[in-house]
Amino acid sequence: MSKVKKYSSQRIWFYVRRAIWILIAWVLISNILFFYDFITLANKGIYNSSYDLHSAFIANLIVAVSAGVIGGTITVNLMEICVRKYAFWKAILIIIFVYTLVAIFISGAGALYKASQDLNLPLFDPEVFEEMFFFFGQWMFVKNFAIWLFIVIFTLILIMVNDKYGPGVFPDYLMGRYFMPKKERRIFMFADIRNATGIAEVLGEEKYFLFLKDFFKDIAPAIVQTRGEVYQYVGDEIVVSWKMKAGLKNGNALQCFYMMKESIEYKKERYLKKYDTIPDFKVGYHYGSVMVGELGHIKREIAFSGDVLNTAARIQAMCNTLGVDILTSKDFADISYNVPDGVVREDLGPQPLKGKAEEISLVTFRNDN
Secondary structure (H helix, E strand, O other): OHHHHHHHHHHHHHHHHHHHHHHHHHHHHHHHHHHHHHHHHHHOOOOOOOOOHHHHHHHHHHHHHHHHHHHHHHHHHHHHHHHHHOOHHHHHHHHHHHHHHHHHHHHHHHHHHHHHHHHOOOOOOHHHHHHHHHHOOOHHHHHHHHHHHHHHHHHHHHHHHHHHHOOOHHHHHHOOOOOOOEEEEEEEEEEEEOOHHHHHHHHOHHHHHHHHHHHHHHHHHHHHHOOOEEEEEEOOEEEEEEEHHHHHHHHHHHHHHHHHHHHHHHOHHHHHHHHOOOOOEEEEEEEEEEEEEEEOOOOOEEEEEOHHHHHHHHHHHHHHHHOOOEEEEHHHHHHOOOOOOOEEEEEEEEEOOOOOOOOEEEEEEEEOO
16 A cells, blocks of 8 residues: 555656646746736837736736646646647647637636726626626737747647656757767666567557557656656667666656556556457666767667666566566665565576676565555
């Protein structure tokens, strides 16, 4: 029970943290736009002495905070699901529809407050409602509607790009951090579906592709929420990387495996219904120094090079031989000072790895819950 609760808390905190950043960013953007409009119109002599800057600012703040809270907690997550689930054109139509409903609700709340202040009447007075409906026909509403539609879609695109590259990778790419190759210490996890060839033969090419697509989609939240970066998809295998600090903090790298297992377990009925099988996977972990930099001219990407990747792949391949779902090098296990609740370390001693001259000490973890 404590394990599930800990995982749930980590997931909740991931979305709360993202919602807070969206709230702060949108409130800041909203205030910048508000004062830009005010200064521009004031310089042109549009406002007279009856204009109440204070009530206008409060109304704008109500709209900004409401948009940030609703957008950060509900709307953006709903839109993200639409983009992942539907064709892009259909997702855009759903996004515009949802955004329009939310924009009308939030703008109406702000207009209602401002009309109440300007007319010095209660919020739900008929004259206040009449003034609020008049607001929706003004150019200011149409302009702000278009600007915020752009901001919402741009925010969603940033979230999607960040998910694609992994937390922190996209900013590094924009800043040119890896334009010249550099050495970094990284944690790598190789995850591979068991009996993939047999499953593919039973399902056929098209259905097997959909099976892989569902699997990678279902484990994606675990990777993102533990600050992992997807390095490669190779057939039925996925390679995930962590910067040392991110991977060791809260036991993120190890947590990722158990969160992936939990996600597949939660959706096993759907897999049985669609594919008559449940994806069973194994993982191998190792860490060490790698060279990292941008590769490619036509299709540029950030690539890693080093013996760490080869060793991690060989460790994962030993899972079948040793009859376990998770294997790590002893070196990695020794620095993994945080492990999920109820998970117990078990040393397996030195083991021969294919292609390696020397044996490497391996460790597995048992979940006693």
